[in-house]
Amino acid sequence: MSGFVRKKFQGFTGYVPGFQPPDSGWIKLNTNENPFPPSPEIRKFLSSLDFSLLRKYPSPMGEPLRGTLSGKYSIPQEKILITNGSDEALALLFLALFEETDAIICPSLTYSLYPVLSGIYGGKIREISVDGDFQFRLEDLESADGKAILFANPNAPTGTYFAPEEIFSMAEKSSKLWIIDEAYADFADEEKSSLLDYRERINSAKNIVVIRTFSKSYSLAGARIGYLVSPDEEIMNALYALKDSYNEDYLSLVLGKLALEDVSYFENNIRIIKEQRILMKSVLEKMGFHVFPSAANFLLIRPHEMNAGSIMEKLKDKKILVRHFNTRQLADYLRISIGSPEENRGLLDALESIISGINDHG
Numbered sequence: 325m326s327g328f329v330r331k332k333f334q335g336f337t338g339y340v341p342g343f344q345p346p347d348s349g350w351i352k353l354n355t356n357e358n359p360f361p362p363s364p365e366i367r368k369f370l371s372s373l374d375f376s377l378l379r380k381y382p383s384p385m386g387e388p389l390r391g392t393l394s395g396k397y398s399i400p401q402e403k404i405l406i407t408n409g410s411d412e413a414l415a416l417l418f419l420a421l422f423e424e425t426d427a428i429i430c431p432s433l434t435y436s437l438y439p440v441l442s443g444i445y446g447g448k449i450r451e452i453s454v455d456g457d458f459q460f461r462l463e464d465l466e467s468a469d470g471k472a473i474l475f476a477n478p479n480a481p482t483g484t485y486f487a488p489e490e491i492f493s494m495a496e497k498s499s500k501l502w503i504i505d506e507a508y509a510d511f512a513d514e515e516k517s518s519l520l521d522y523r524e525r526i527n528s529a530k531n532i533v534v535i536r537t538f539s540k541s542y543s544l545a546g547a548r549i550g551y552l553v554s555p556d557e558e559i560m561n562a563l564y565a566l567k568d569s570y571n572e573d574y575l576s577l578v579l580g581k582l583a584l585e586d587v588s589y590f591e592n593n594i595r596i597i598k599e600q601r602i603l604m605k606s607v608l609e610k611m612g613f614h615v616f617p618s619a620a621n622f623l624l625i626r627p628h629e630m631n632a633g634s635i636m637e638k639l640k641d642k643k644i645l646v647r648h649f650n651t652r653q654l655a656d657y658l659r660i661s662i663g664s665p666e667e668n669r670g671l672l673d674a675l676e677s678i679i680s681g682i683n684d685h686g
């Protein structure tokens with residue numbers, strides 16, 4: 325050991341992202357990306373791009389995307405912060421809000437980046453247990469002792485979901501800060517599935533912070549576009565002061581705006597993914613898997629009498645990637661992102677052959 329690294333970070337384990345294969349030809353259902361390409365408007369823009377514009381720094385305020393979001397949700401611009409993926413929004417919040425000893429209340433199963441961020445920036449995660457179906461109750465989060473409540477809604481990697489009404493009615497009478505990570509909210513069945521769809525309530529909800537991303541529903545994971553909404557002026561001032569001046573690049577700011585404006589393309593893709601989620605659930609159940617209800621673009625499944633890790637490896641041999649978390653809670657489960665109809669068919673066929681191979685050998 326050279327000893328140059330800060331004591332706190334010597335041997336520190338960071339977030340482990342899903343495998344990104346360097347070559348093509350994979351059916352990639354391991355990181356909840358969208359199977360469809362970004363809006364054709366983005367292709368048009370990129371193919372006629374005036375590349376000399378890259379000479380200049382981008383807007384420090386995240387324009388033109390921030391203004392477009394402000395118009396879409398009727399939320400004043402200063403309550404919105406554009407970030408380099410929603411992971412950056414989360415990191416900035418941890419940096420700005422939590423002293424080392426502040427408790428952050430999370431369900432015991434949620435996005436595995438949160439404990440990593442608390443290790444980097446501060447705050448202590450206080451876990452509230454989930455039941456056998458990985459469900460948790462908002463009341464249990466509220467009644468725990470701590471400064472803030474944080475979870476993904478729909479939750480990851482389970483897909484459980486609370487309607488905005490339930491969250492507002494708990495949070496509005498709470499003295500804690502409620503941080504809701506809505507990475508997958510566009511895939512929920514409710515017509516108004518995000519807290520941002522309730523403009524009056526969100527504009528006055530001082531103790532609610534909403535985090536969104538373009539990585540999943542807008543097919544822009546590679547562009548790293550996220551944002552955060554908070555009506556609390558003090559929080560927003562701190563976040564703007566702490567962020568890198570040019571935290572989002574020029575191209576991503578335009579791509580996000582174009583994606584947001586192409587409503588019919590977006591809605592069509594979401595519709596197909598939701599239809600595929602229903603189909604996949606029913607076929608997987610017929611094949612003997614236990615499949616949890618999901619409001620997201622993935623399914624958490626438990627194989628029957630088969631080892632989840634070895635199914636993941638067998639699929640990988642066939643160039644199909646799904647996610648297996650080798651943790652105490654999740655070792656028996658696989659998380660499968662919803663792909664295109666062709667990719668999903670490919671996965672189901674591969675699973676059939678793995679299952680029948682196992683049965684053939686008794």
Ligand SMILES: Cc1ncc(COP(=O)(O)O)c(C=O)c1O
Pocket residue numbers: 355356408409410411412435476479480505507536537538539545548549550
């Ligand atoms: C719950 C949750 N929040 C945030 C993210 C990060 O998204 P982004 O690509 O915007 O950083 C993910 C990505 O998998 C996620 O599952």
